Amino acid sequence: MPAANPAVLSALRDRIDHIGGHSAPRRVVLPFGVPDIDTRIPKGGLAFGALHEIAGGANGAVDGAAAIAFAAGIAARSGGRVLWAYTQPDLFAPALARSGLTDDKVVFFEAGDEAAVLGACEEALRHGGLTAVVGELANLSRVASQRLLMAAEGTGTLALIVRRWRRQVDAKDFGRPTAAFTRWRVTELNSAPLPVRGVGRARWMLELIRARGGECHDFEVEACDGEGHIRLSGDAQMTNTLRAAS
Amino acid sequence: MARYLSLYLPFWGTDRLRRAIGLDVLPLERPLVLQGKVGSRRLVTAVDALAHQRGVRRGMAVAKAQVLIDGLEVRDAEVERDAEALEKLAVWALRLYSPVVAADPPDGLILDITGAAHLYGGEAALVSDMLRRLDALHITAYATVADSWGAAHALVRFAGKSSLIIPAGKSSEAILPLPVGALRLPAETVEELRLIGIDTIGELAAKPRAPLALRYGPDLWRRVDMAFGRLAEPIEPVHVPELISVERAFFEPIGAPDTLEKYTRRLTESLCLKLEEAGLGARRLDLHFVRVDSRIETISVGTAKPVRDVKRLSKLLVDKIETVEPGFGIDKMTLSAPLVEPLSFTQVATRFAAPGRPDVEDLWDTLSNRYGEGRLYRAVEVASDIPERSVRRIAPSASGTGSSRNARYRRPARLYRPEPVQALAALPDHPPRAFTWRGQRYSVVCADGPERVKGEWWVSDTETGKVRDYYILETATGERFWVFRAGDGEHMGTGSLNWYLHGKFD
Numbered sequence: 071m072p073a074a075n076p077a078v079l080s081a082l083r084d085r086i087d088h089i090g091g092h093s094a095p096r097r098v099v100l101p102f103g104v105p106d107i108d109t110r111i112p113k114g115g116l117a118f119g120a121l122h123e124i125a126g127g128a129n130g131a132v133d134g135a136a137a138i139a140f141a142a143g144i145a146a147r148s149g150g151r152v153l154w155a156y157t158q159p160d161l162f163a164p165a166l167a168r169s170g171l172t173d174d175k176v177v178f179f180e181a182g183d184e185a186a187v188l189g190a191c192e193e194a195l196r197h198g199g200l201t202a203v204v205g206e207l208a209n210l211s212r213v214a215s216q217r218l219l220m221a222a223e224g225t226g227t228l229a230l231i232v233r234r235w236r237r238q239v240d241a242k243d244f245g246r247p248t249a250a251f252t253r254w255r256v257t258e259l260n261s262a263p264l265p266v267r268g269v270g271r272a273r274w275m276l277e278l279i280r281a282r283g284g285e286c287h288d289f290e291v292e293a294c295d296g297e298g299h300i301r302l303s304g305d306a307q308m309t310n311t312l313r314a315a316s
Numbered sequence: 317m318a319r320y321l322s323l324y325l326p327f328w329g330t331d332r333l334r335r336a337i338g339l340d341v342l343p344l345e346r347p348l349v350l351q352g353k354v355g356s357r358r359l360v361t362a363v364d365a366l367a368h369q370r371g372v373r374r375g376m377a378v379a380k381a382q383v384l385i386d387g388l389e390v391r392d393a394e395v396e397r398d399a400e401a402l403e404k405l406a407v408w409a410l411r412l413y414s415p416v417v418a419a420d421p422p423d424g425l426i427l428d429i430t431g432a433a434h435l436y437g438g439e440a441a442l443v444s445d446m447l448r449r450l451d452a453l454h455i456t457a458y459a460t461v462a463d464s465w466g467a468a469h470a471l472v473r474f475a476g477k478s479s480l481i482i483p484a485g486k487s488s489e490a491i492l493p494l495p496v497g498a499l500r501l502p503a504e505t506v507e508e509l510r511l512i513g514i515d516t517i518g519e520l521a522a523k524p525r526a527p528l529a530l531r532y533g534p535d536l537w538r539r540v541d542m543a544f545g546r547l548a549e550p551i552e553p554v555h556v557p558e559l560i561s562v563e564r565a566f567f568e569p570i571g572a573p574d575t576l577e578k579y580t581r582r583l584t585e586s587l588c589l590k591l592e593e594a595g596l597g598a599r600r601l602d603l604h605f606v607r608v609d610s611r612i613e614t615i616s617v618g619t620a621k622p623v624r625d626v627k628r629l630s631k632l633l634v635d636k637i638e639t640v641e642p643g644f645g646i647d648k649m650t651l652s653a654p655l656v657e658p659l660s661f662t663q664v665a666t667r668f669a670a671p672g673r674p675d676v677e678d679l680w681d682t683l684s685n686r687y688g689e690g691r692l693y694r695a696v697e698v699a700s701d702i703p704e705r706s707v708r709r710i711a712p713s714a715s716g717t718g719s720s721r722n723a724r725y726r727r728p729a730r731l732y733r734p735e736p737v738q739a740l741a742a743l744p745d746h747p748p749r750a751f752t753w754r755g756q757r758y759s760v761v762c763a764d765g766p767e768r769v770k771g772e773w774w775v776s777d778t779e780t781g782k783v784r785d786y787y788i789l790e791t792a793t794g795e796r797f798w799v800f801r802a803g804d805g806e807h808m809g810t811g812s813l814n815w816y817l818h819g820k821f822d
Contacts, residue, residue: 129795135729139822151676162731162819163695163707164722169822173696177712179683180691190683199676258794258822260761268764269790272822293822 077103077147077299084149100148100228103299104291107276111252112283116144119226120251121219123210123244125233127257127275131241134206134234136256136274136293139169141204141230143294146170148228150201153194155179155187157206158234170298188214191221191229198225206232208240215248244279253280259290262303273303317484318545319433321414321443322468323425324458329362331455332401333391344454347385350393351378361393365456398422406554411654412449413442415602415614418551424472426465428551431639432616435600437690443479463487465551466543470498470517488544492518499539505532517543550610560594561652562586569608569645576605576642576649577634583651584630597622597659603633605640606648613640618689619681620713622657628678632685680712697722701769703731703818725767726788728798728819737799739815744805747787751799753817758791768804783810788821796821 080101099115101108108114116122122144126137138161145152146169154161154176167173181187184207191205195218203222210231222229231250235241244255255277261270272293278286291300325331329350334342342348347367349360358378367388372381382388402419409425410417413436416428429442436442443459450457460472460480467487471480474494482490491498494517497506509532514520520528521540529537541547562583570576580603591598599622605613617632633651684692693709696718700706710716739748747763765787771779784800791797798819803811 128793133730133820135820136822139729153679160730160732162703162728164697164727165729165822167697167718167723168727173694173718176694177680178693178695179687180693181687182691186687190687193682193686194679197676197679199679258796260792260794261790261796263762267762269762269788269796272796273794274822 075103075299077101081147081149100144104302106302107289107291110278110284110287111281116228117251118148118228119223121215121222121229121231121249123231123233123248123250123253125241125244125253125255127255127277129238130257131233131235131238131244134232136258136272137232137234138204138206139165139272139294140254140256140274140276140300141232142166142169142171143298143300144228144230145202145204146172146175146294146298148201150175151199152176152202152204153179153190153200155181155190155194155203155205157181157184157187161206168296169294170296184209188218191231192217195221195225195227195229198227200227202228202230204230204232206234208233208235209243210248212246212248215250219249250280251282252278255279274300276300317463318428318430319439319461319463319484320465320468321427321429321439321459321461322420322465322472323409323427323446324460324472325423325425325455326458327362327364327368327456328402328423329393329398330364330367332398333394334364334454336397336401339454342389346387346389347372348389348391349378349381350391352393352395361395395422403554407556409446410554410556411600413446415604415616415652415654416551416553416612418554420469424469426469426551428612428614429461431614431636434685434688435616435618437688439481440479443481447479462490464543464545465549466500466539467491467545469500470494470543474498491543492516492521496520499543501536501539505536508532548609548611550612553604553612556654559652559654560587560590560596560656561650562590563648563650565648566646569647571642571645573637576637576640576646579649580633580637580651581626581630583649584633585626587651587653588624588626588629591624591653591656591659594656595658595660596653596656597624598629598653598655599623599657600653600655601629601633602652602654604648604650604652605642605646606650607643608645608647609643611643613642613646615640617681617685618655620684620711621677622659623678623681624659625678628681631678632681635682635686677713700772702772703727705772705775726764726821728796729822731819732817734800734816734818737815737817739799741801741815743813745785747789748799748815751789751815751817753797758789758793758795758797760789761792762790764788766801769800781810786818 099113099117101115124137124141126134130136152175179190187205187207191203194200194203218229257275259273259275261273264270274291276289276291290303292303294300330348348364349367350362351358352361360374360376360378360381363372370385372384399421406417406419406425414427414429414432418426420426433439433442436445439461447457458472458478460468462468462471462482470491496509525537542549600618603615615633615636680692692712694712695707696710698706698708699719699721737751737753739751741748745766747765750759766785769784771782773780783804786800789797789799797817799815799817801815803813
């Protein structure tokens, strides 16, 4: 019997509460549902009402493709509606839907400049009707991040900032202190080899660079599935099964 | 900076008569002129597009026009009715486009669109929407946006373009080459100026003021200053009796942002009471601030659905107060709801223990009023295999779900404009072994494909028979790209066999 997945369990509990008409106390953290990752983060998941930063590694610092897929998975699992603010118009919504952030959950905001992204994120976080707000930004000053954090704290909305720079060298900005609770770097890895021709499920090197009150750690994970869940990449286990199957 | 839109209706008299009587009685194919009497002479007072094309002009004798055109339809002019209809058109424009609109008789409208164009996504979008709607009503119209009433009025009549938008601050240059006749001066003054050798506004503006003022009176320079925006020319907005509005006059002019905010909230409260009595909700609100120098500053906000919630509406208005320039003070504030829709009471089902999360409609309204309509959208998928066409934007509060036709295929998180890459691959259907993109060489470890996409012949003839073969490529660095080859690899008619990079996967 497979080990119980805490994220699935909590989603099921929410549904039972919904049917029963009484509410559970508002969730304080959003677990990944992967015990190895959740135990490394203080309180066992991404805190609601807090700011989290995500960036891509290597070339991902410029395109941020893996970083937005990771953010989309988290936002999808936050349970309600999501605002996604961005400036560069190469975002392709169908891909986010395949990470669980389907078209009924997300409203996009195409901002003219980064100030508009910050303004819209702050307004949306302050509103409280959304469960997560995602902003794509190149620059995030300490003051700006504190404003976002305060807005998020008031309503318990999850604030996700995807950092995406114009040039590779600008990515060193990611080391500057901000008010973020956790900071993640997502780098694409080669997918696990398939027994046939083709490209397998995407794999990422997920680095927890900073966690307030916790330690840094690296994980090798497989990209989000249709519900936004990641899972640890079980190389050995996977190859065994495949060998048995073939 | 104030922005004015001047609308010019060159064939207003005939267009209006056609609308009033009907196209079956006065078909568009038959030239039509209107006649008026001056003493015992019958003169043409209005023409339509067809008659104008054939050389009939205003002021010509009717007998001469009849000689010029065989089978000319001649009707009596109804000047009062034209003016009434122009007022009605102004009310129409008030409801749709701008809070400050006035008829500019005999053949135009003037709109102050300062701070109102964002509701349509910019001045160009507003103008094209307006011209499209008028065209559907068979009304010929020209529109120009400029920095002053005078400049817009002159350019729309003399620049000869159906829609013209002069960038802010450039109006003074734009009117220099226009003839002096564009300045709204009496005809005899224009004629005399031409006799003394002044043809264009530029020439007139360069002349010393005193001698000309002595000869022609102060009106000449007043009109010049109005055109250059040096002299304010307040618009007396069209009055709509049935408009739901509330106003408040002040003993002492007010100007502090806090005070403006306080009275904005009070006005919203009383407007919402009125809306409630009428069972209506507002779709658009206009707040006028009448300054002591009788300029009108305006805030205009729109909502996606009818609303009469005091908190929500006042938040939208207060959000924009910083754009108001109070000058020496504000005498009077007027809040009106030019666009309303029925809104009945509904009972909301709430759970006893958990009130649930607040409604997000007001957030969408706040954001789209602040940053512009159209920037906020839901992206739904369309049943098209061509990636660029597979997403459609709909309003955030619109219902509607996307097509699930391509839901099972892998799609890249970033979709670029197709960028040419150098790639080497075996024909007809092998993925590239390596490719060069933006100066960097990538070697391919594994690949998936091809996914064949055919051109949509029902969209464009040039796409007929064209093919793209898409491949997912994973490089040695672990990155996954989406590339395609134009053409099926066998027939040159299906594409050029060049490779393009189209997206990047997560």
